[in-house]
Amino acid sequence: MTSNAEPEVSVRTALLRSLIRARHFDRVVNKINPGWHPATGEEAIPVGVFSGLRPDDISTSHYRSAMVASMIRGGDVKRMIAEVCGKVTGTNRGITRIDLSGEMGENHLGMLSGTLGTPIGYAVGAGLAAKYKGEGQVSVVTFGDGTINSGIFHEAMNFASMLCLPVIFVCQDNQYAISLPSSKSVAGSISKRGAGYGMPAIDADGNDVFDVYNKVQEAISRARAGQGPSFIHALSYRMGGHWAADPANYRPKEEVEEWAARDPIALCSARLIAEEMLTSDDIAKLDEEARNDFDSWAEQGKADPLPGAEEIPTEAYAPSRLV
Amino acid sequence: MAKLTINDAIVAALRSEMMVNPKIFCLGQDIGQFGGALQTFKGLWAEFKDTGRIIDAPISEEVMVGAGAGAAMCGMRPVVEIMFLELLNLCLGSILNEIGQVYVKTGHRLKVPLVIRTKCGVGPHRGHAEDYHAVLTSVPGIKVVMPSEPRDAMGLMRSALREDNPVIFLEHMGLTHARRAEVPDDDDFVIPLGVADIKRPGSDVTIVSCGLMVSRALKAAEQLKADHSIDCEVIDLRTIAPLDTATILNSVKKTGHLVITHEAWKTGGSGGEVAAIVAEQGFKDLKGPIVRVAPPNVPIPFSLTLEKLFIPNEQAIMDGVMRSLGKQ
Numbered sequence: 001m002t003s004n005a006e007p008e009v010s011v012r013t014a015l016l017r018s019l020i021r022a023r024h025f026d027r028v029v030n031k032i033n034p035g036w037h038p039a040t041g042e043e044a045i046p047v048g049v050f051s052g053l054r055p056d057d058i059s060t061s062h063y064r065s066a067m068v069a070s071m072i073r074g075g076d077v078k079r080m081i082a083e084v085c086g087k088v089t090g091t092n093r094g095i096t097r098i099d100l101s102g103e104m105g106e107n108h109l110g111m112l113s114g115t116l117g118t119p120i121g122y123a124v125g126a127g128l129a130a131k132y133k134g135e136g137q138v139s140v141v142t143f144g145d146g147t148i149n150s151g152i153f154h155e156a157m158n159f160a161s162m163l164c165l166p167v168i169f170v171c172q173d174n175q176y177a178i179s180l181p182s183s184k185s186v187a188g189s190i191s192k193r194g195a196g197y198g199m200p201a202i203d204a205d206g207n208d209v210f211d212v213y214n215k216v217q218e219a220i221s222r223a224r225a226g227q228g229p230s231f232i233h234a235l236s237y238r239m240g241g242h243w244a245a246d247p248a249n250y251r252p253k254e255e256v257e258e259w260a261a262r263d264p265i266a267l268c269s270a271r272l273i274a275e276e277m278l279t280s281d282d283i284a285k286l287d288e289e290a291r292n293d294f295d296s297w298a299e300q301g302k303a304d305p306l307p308g309a310e311e312i313p314t315e316a317y318a319p320s321r322l323v
Numbered sequence: 324m325a326k327l328t329i330n331d332a333i334v335a336a337l338r339s340e341m342m343v344n345p346k347i348f349c350l351g352q353d354i355g356q357f358g359g360a361l362q363t364f365k366g367l368w369a370e371f372k373d374t375g376r377i378i379d380a381p382i383s384e385e386v387m388v389g390a391g392a393g394a395a396m397c398g399m400r401p402v403v404e405i406m407f408l409e410l411l412n413l414c415l416g417s418i419l420n421e422i423g424q425v426y427v428k429t430g431h432r433l434k435v436p437l438v439i440r441t442k443c444g445v446g447p448h449r450g451h452a453e454d455y456h457a458v459l460t461s462v463p464g465i466k467v468v469m470p471s472e473p474r475d476a477m478g479l480m481r482s483a484l485r486e487d488n489p490v491i492f493l494e495h496m497g498l499t500h501a502r503r504a505e506v507p508d509d510d511d512f513v514i515p516l517g518v519a520d521i522k523r524p525g526s527d528v529t530i531v532s533c534g535l536m537v538s539r540a541l542k543a544a545e546q547l548k549a550d551h552s553i554d555c556e557v558i559d560l561r562t563i564a565p566l567d568t569a570t571i572l573n574s575v576k577k578t579g580h581l582v583i584t585h586e587a588w589k590t591g592g593s594g595g596e597v598a599a600i601v602a603e604q605g606f607k608d609l610k611g612p613i614v615r616v617a618p619p620n621v622p623i624p625f626s627l628t629l630e631k632l633f634i635p636n637e638q639a640i641m642d643g644v645m646r647s648l649g650k651q
Contacts, residue, residue: 058397092430104429109396112428113420121389121417128390129397132348132375155383159390162381316463317565318426318434318487320516 007213009277011052015209016268016278017286018047022068023265024290025077028298029067029084029099030244036099039065041207041239044264045172047072048204048212049142049234053220056135058126060109060119062142062172063100069142070102070110078297079103085301094307117152119143120169124156127165127229138166138223140216146177148193149185157197157231166223168216169194169231173206174238179250194231206236207264210271236264324505329470329498332477332506333440334365337402339510340484341371344400347484348376350387351404351440355379360406361442361499388414388439392422392489395437400484407451408443408493415458422489423464434487438480444535444586445623445634446496452623452630454534454587459491460564460596466516467564469493471537473504475561478514486516493563495534519567521574525556528580528644531571531597533560536584536635543640555644563593571597572605579610580647584635589617616643 006012022043030038039046046065050072053059061069071077076091083090083098090096091103101110109122123141130137147153148171160167171190175182182190194201200222205211212234219230237259241248248256272278327335341347354364355377364377371377380387384405391403405411411418418439425435445452459467466488470476476494483490506512522537523544532540537559544555556574560566575581581601583594598613616635624633635643645651 060393092428095430096428101428104425105432106397109393109433111421112424113416115416115420117385118389118417118421121386122393122396124386125390125393125395125399125401126397129394129399132346132394132399152385152389155381155386156389158381159383159386163378313427316423316427317466318431320482320486320488 006210012210012272013278015047015051015213016272016283018051018072019043019209019265019268020286021071021290022047022065024294025068025071028081028294032084032298032302034245035243037064037242038240038244039068041259041263042172042174042236043068044209044212044268045170045206045234045236046142048209049140049170049216052213052217053140054137056107056137058107058109058123058130058137058139060123060126060139060141061102062119062144062147063111064144065142065172066100066102066110067098070108073108075103075108078300081297082301082304085304086306087301087304088307088311089304093311095311095313116147117143117150120147120152120156124160124165124167127160127167128163130166131163136224138168138220140168140170140220142170142172144177145171145173145175145182145186145190148190157194157199160229161197161199164226164228167229168219168223169229170216171231171233173233173235176238176242176251178242181251191231191233194233197231199228200230202230202232204232204234206234207262207267209264209268324508326503327473327506328500328503329473329476329494330361330363330365330500332473333480333494334363334367335506336477336480337484338367338370340481341376344484346398346400347402348378348399349402349404350378350380350391352380352382352406354404359404361496363404363440363442363494384410384413385416389417391437391439392417392435395435396425396433400436402438402440402484405439405441408441408455409451409453411439411441412455418459418465419462423462426464426488435489436487437489438483439489439491440494441491442494442496442499444495444497445630448496452496454585456493456563457587457592460593464488465564466490466562467493468516468562469495469534470561471498471534471559474506475514475520475559477506478512479516479561482513482516485513490516493534497535514561516562517565517567518562519570520559520561521556521570522559523555523557525554525578527554527578528582528647529556529558529571529574529578530640530644531558531560531581531583531594533563533585535586539635539637540584540640543637543644546637547641547644553644553648566597566600568600568604571601575601575605576608579608581609582614582616582640582643582647584616584640584643586634587617588620589615590620592617611647611649614643614647616640
């Protein structure tokens with residue numbers, strides 16, 4: 001189900017570049033911490049969803065791909081990798097488990113604990129703030145096929161629809177909640193859940209970055225025009241385990257092979273080569289550049305100094321301000 | 324100076340801040356035309372309905388708090404009303420795990436200026452009484468406020484609305500529509516969060532209290548003075564988190580005896596934290612055992628007769644004072 005209108009050439013090249021960089025980002029981070037959660041095979045979703053936002057739009061990401069989302073929104077990758085290493089040169093000087101949220105700031109929110117679904121609430125609040133500001137901002141949020149069974153997903157969909165908020169809900173369906181396949185855990189159709197809350201519900205090919213991008217852009221246009229929220233179900237597949245070192249031996253080999261043949265980077269590359277926008281040499285160069293960047297940032301992160309005791313916060317509260 | 328109830332004082336503070344700060348909006352169940360359960364938003368609908376700043380929420384506490392926090396991180400100043408404290412337990416995931424930690428965990432780039440109003444305490448309504456404040460005070464980054472009288476309620480609410488941290492504002496159902504008292508007419512009258520108030524100075528025993536227990540402690544103090552010439556100092560915490568440790572320690576330094584009373588269960592209650600602080604930092608000043616006067620760790624009984632026996636009354640506080648003096 002690929003959309004007809006294609007993004008411009010420069011956008012399409014940028015999307016491929018981001019896909020490649022997303023994979024290298026995951027590669028180095030999960031080598032540093034094999035207990036964390038790679039999104040190999042799912043890169044087309046965060047890349048397609050969060051590219052093409054206005055600088056003042058708010059992105060809120062699922063934990064898997066959060067740093068990729070943050071990178072796309074302008075987060076400092078080198079510092080995020082140093083934060084992953086727990087170093088004083090990191091985003092928050094070694095304070096934050098950054099893979100769950102990326103670099104949070106004015107235009108990017110995320111999860112600060114292991115509680116699935118909290119970002120959906122924040123994204124709805126960002127949409128509410130955007131509505132009050134009245135400057136056409138939108139709020140875009142991703143979450144997994146596991147999280148759509150949590151209460152907050154349903155509360156948030158109803159709430160955003162009831163108040164006609166400019167929120168784009170994207171289900172990053174990688175078909176597994178740790179070991180439980182969505183075919184078993186989700187009753188009914190995922191996309192119909194969107195329709196049930198009175199908003200446009202759109203299926204996207206989660207391995208086709210252009211399709212994800214186009215469908216999100218259409219939803220953004222509706223939201224900016226005051227037409228309220230949309231729900232996008234982007235179907236992909238988690239090529240790795242729940243965490244990097246998870247052998248994921250709970251799923252059939254044939255299933256993994258079938259999806260390996262639909263690798264989002266290979267698909268996107270093939271399209272751009274077939275349409276003579278890029279050569280395979282160009283793409284190899286993008287890959288090499290990304291490999292070098294991420295390897296050097298990882299090496300730097302590992303070599304950087306550890307935080308000293310003085311980095312432990314002495315105060316959790318922001319300063320009070322009574323005037 | 325107008326004479327207002329606690330509820331009226333809170334609404335007055337909210338109203339005056341909404342007039343000057345367009346970033347404040349209110350989200351809660353039945354807070355629109357209905358005025359809020361127990362009229363907690365009395366009159367605000369008529370005044371603000373055309374601005375869209377009073378939102379009637381569905382029964383979706385988790386997203387109400389999540390959206391409040393998200394809007395706060397995006398520069399708004401939301402007031403979310405969770406009708407009763409027992410319902411706040413539905414959204415503890417974001418409150419305990421994340422909302423109080425945003426400021427530190429984002430390297431001070433984001434703040435959460437969110438006020439959560441909620442009601443608890445035994446009162447005329449015979450329900451929703453459970454005081455779970457201890458759950459909230461055990462995690463960093465959240466301020467927990469509980470006024471005991473109208474003037475404090477007004478000043479504390481105004482501070483909460485100007486605060487850059489998440490504040491959980493506990494409104495006691497036995498007090499909120501109780502007696503009226505004078506409040507300042509000044510629209511900038513504030514009481515800083517984190518500052519306790521000595522409601523009755525005294526020299527013999529310190530009683531640390533909050534909420535409904537303040538008036539009971541004051542009555543107990545008068546009785547002890549009359550019957551036994553024991554002069555109690557009654558501290559109203561007003562803010563349960565962060566605790567005003569200086570006021571507590573200074574008082575114990577003077578009296579040498581400490582009684583702590585609250586309506587929350589004794590086990591794991593915030594009174595335990597007060598006791599621990601005094602034991603750690605004021606041990607040399609203590610002349611007797613620290614005594615906690617709080618309900619036992621069992622469910623609150625429904626029957627009014629039992630409820631009255633369950634929640635500490637003046638006699639229980641007086642007995643506690645005598646125990647702290649080694650006289651019982």
